[in-house]
Amino acid sequence: MRDRAKLVIIGGGVSGLGTAYHLAKSGFTDIVLIERGYFGSGATGRCGGGIRQQFSEEYNIILARESVRMFEKMSEELNQDIGFRQGGYLILAHTEEEAEHLRENVRLQNSLDVPSRYMDPSEALDIVPHLNIEGLSAAAYCPTDGVSQPFLVVKGYVDTLKKMGVELHDHTEVKGIKVENGEIKKVITDKGDIETNMVLNAAGAWSAKIAEMAGVEMPNKPYRHEILATEHMKPWLRPMIISFHTGIYFSQSHDGEIVGGIGDPDEPSSFRIDSSLEFLERFASVAVRYIPVMKKLKVLRQWAGLYDVTPDARPILGPVDELPGLIQANGYSGHGFMIHPMVTKLLAEYIIDGKTSIDIEPLNLRRFKTGEIIQEANVVG
Ligand SMILES: Cc1cc2nc3c(=O)[nH]c(=O)nc-3n(C[C@H](O)[C@H](O)[C@H](O)COP(=O)(O)OP(=O)(O)OC[C@H]3O[C@@H](n4cnc5c(N)ncnc54)[C@H](O)[C@@H]3O)c2cc1C
Incomplete structure (x- = not known):
């Protein structure tokens, strides 16, 4: 495993893998992705594969609509039939x-x-x-709206990322994140440390634990x-x-x-x-x-x-104000698989350019402090 990378992605579900894919497609390959189990072992490999655009909140509708357009081309793009129907x-x-x-x-x-x-x-x-x-x-x-098979999507990403030269480590656990003077210094894993100033927190239901390692509190x-x-x-x-x-x-x-x-x-x-x-x-x-x-x-x-x-059933995306090197890609509640194509494209845009083609600011973690929360109603509890 490399001991230095521009970006460390924590989590080998659709959120981490999708972001790595869009980054690598744009030529950003100085990445190490760390997954504790096998790829897709979290919510991704356990999910129903449902893909719908029928939400009550504008952001979820737009993210899902754009994602459907991407799912329509994904089998061809990843050279893997993803069972999209x-x-x-x-x-x-x-x-x-x-x-x-x-x-x-x-x-x-x-x-x-x-x-x-x-x-x-x-x-x-x-x-x-x-x-x-x-x-x-x-x-x-x-x-x-429709369905796709999560394991085939994971396989498509993993095979493509390997071909693109992105370093992926499964069965490797993140144990800590070292922060000094408001900056990330390194990620500590059970297989060695990686020096980095940027971490993508794509650890699904464990995201609050990962954020806690960097001293950041999350409501997930x-x-x-x-x-x-x-x-x-x-x-x-x-x-x-x-x-x-x-x-x-x-x-x-x-x-x-x-x-x-x-x-x-x-x-x-x-x-x-x-x-x-x-x-x-x-x-x-x-x-x-x-x-x-x-x-x-x-x-x-x-x-x-x-x-x-999350308290409003909308994802948490983008940098943390007090620790900008920590980028959130989590809080998808029960609909992360369906919106992940567009969300991960936007996160890659942010990591490369510092701006996104669809504004993700309203989905920043800070909304829970400022109280600018819009509740998504169309969710299965
Ligand atoms: C039963 C079920 C049905 C669902 N049905 C649907 C559906 O029909 N449609 C839909 O859109 N969504 C559905 N979802 C939700 C969807 O599965 C998730 O929103 C989505 O898969 C989240 O992807 P992720 O990459 O953020 O998280 P995950 O897939 O959970 O990936 C996070 C990864 O981080 C890893 N990790 C955690 N801690 C560490 C650590 N310390 N070190 C290294 N790795 C770590 C985990 O092992 C995990 O693999 C369903 C979820 C469940 C549970």
Whole structure:
């Protein structure tokens, strides 16, 4: 391992790998990327791979819209099929208030060039004929939303970065960050130290711990999120179905299995990633309420990962005021995979030029001190 680099990236998920890729593409290769486990072993390799633009907050919509445009070209760009499929996202509302929110969100999304549409529950049957619409008040559908396979994206980045000559170290843990007089001096790992003045904190749910090593406090909190995959079936479900009312989401993968999760509003913050029977029961009862024919479907696997949650469900991006060499690339809550292409491009622009083509200032860590917080409402808790 090199003992000096212009930039050390901590975290080998989509956030760290994507930023390294965009930097290297622009000729910035004086990078060492450190990953404690295998690449994608954090939230990235545990995620559902869902990609949607139907948010309630402008920044998330723009970042997701631009990212979809990048996902459309990613297989070719990385010379790796990333399993990207645009079957849309169908959002289901239960109450009149939720229907009104959907209508407002669709208006905002359309004004930002996202082709979502608001519909009555009966129209949703044209998209998912097996849907039980009893008790639903409205739906929204965006045909350009979709899914991709996180491990294939990780593989695409890792193979490409290696070819580009970027130094990547898996199974290597960052143990400390030495700071002197408001400047980063070195990153300490279990395989040796690397002198550097710049660190990208892309450590997902562990980002607050990394920041703490440099004396910086962050509001991010880790939350377990459980997910499952069923036996395989012939294709019958094109979109991802999601409801913020029940917290469920599920889609049919390219291989035919149903992959889905359900949020638990009572889940306390922790680093636990064990699986539970309660999750299976909750998921099954809600999924069958929407699609009764799924009743006999067998679950083959279940696992869990960590959401890296911020108080406003928006990411934390860019430098820290009191330590400008520490650049944040974290706090993606439950939607980091889908927005990572554009976010990591912007972070690379910032690292190279000190400015970005889309303003990321409102997503700076300082917003939690100044109180300039806009809440994202369209999230699974
Ligand atoms: C069950 C589940 C389902 C999800 N579904 C979706 C979805 O459908 N769509 C979507 O967009 N998002 C989804 N997400 C969220 C998404 O997975 C994350 O937002 C995204 O993967 C974050 O990527 P990351 O690179 O920031 O973090 P991670 O992938 O967690 O990467 C951080 C890495 O840092 C490493 N690390 C931590 N500490 C150290 C250290 N001290 N030294 C070295 N390395 C360290 C970790 O090992 C880890 O690999 C889901 C998440 C979960 C858990």
